[in-house]
Amino acid sequence: MLSQLPVLAQFAAPADTAVGVGLGLGIGLFLLFFALVGTGLALFAFWVWMLIDCAQAPEDPSNNRVAWILILVFTSWLGALLYFFIVRQPRLARTRTPVSCPPPPAVPPLPTPSS
DSSP: OGGGHHHHHTTOOOTHHHHHHHHHHHHHHHHHHHHHHHHHHHHHHHHHHHHHHHHHSOOOTTOOHHHHHHHHHHHHHHHHHHHIIIIIHHHHHHHOOOOOOOOOOOOOOOOOOOO
16 A cells, blocks of 8 residues: 555646636635625615605604614615515505405306206
8 A cells, every 4th residue: 555655646636726726716706706796786776775765655653754764874774674574564565455356257057967
């Protein structure tokens, strides 16, 4: 077994492997950067959407618009997420009208064979 060590040393990784590892790491960091930038842009767009929704919401006695705008401004996307679930979803559920579907058509009974 020890006599095979010099032979195995001949098959060591070439110096170009370090370049390949560096290139792979660079591509990975590049993709991570764009994933983080994309997520940041999506969260920013969601925040702006909730801020506009809060500013344009119809007057509601239980809705304290100024407080929610301050929460949205100072807490960014986390406040937008809270606003979405605490205020916007219940408001949409109250204003949504149930869709009434017509009853299915009556199927005439099958004729019975007479003997």
